[in-house]
Amino acid sequence: MKAAIFSARDTTKVYRSGEVDVFALHGVSLDLFEGEMVVLLGPSGSGKCTLLNIVGGLDHATSGTIRFRNEELTAFSERQLTSYRRDHMGFGRKPNFLRRGAARSGVGIAESELPRAQTALRLA
Known part of the structure; x- marks a missing residue:
């Protein structure tokens, strides 16, 4: 094990x-x-x-x-x-403005430095 x-x-x-x-x-x-x-x-x-x-x-x-x-x-x-x-x-804290948003949105914000296609793959 x-x-x-x-x-x-x-x-x-x-x-x-x-x-x-x-x-x-x-x-x-x-x-x-x-x-x-x-x-x-x-x-x-x-x-x-x-x-x-x-x-x-x-x-x-x-x-x-x-x-x-x-x-x-x-x-x-x-x-x-x-x-x-x-x-x-x-550590990644969820900003207050995301309280009602999906977790995917929060990850998307954290990943905003990546090219759009790479971000889409990570979120999939």
Whole structure:
């Protein structure tokens, strides 16, 4: 069996709001394999961005393990996290004006530097 390039085990993220603990993630586990395409789908507030921020090294989980190529991200120094983000991560945020538009439109905007035919192939 092929080893996961990225794995998360029992990942939890808790934010404190006064006296109340708010769980953004509660026991999330997943494996991602090289070449695989994954879609995170869920309603607003379901933890998608929180998970991506943790995977991307922008935030820390409250508990659980996060591994990239068998290295524990929680053990990384700030310098190592910067290298990890620079060398292995890419972030694309959906601009507010696309909230009601299709994801394809957002990708098209990101790809606007490419020749039109190449963009059409990537969007197909």
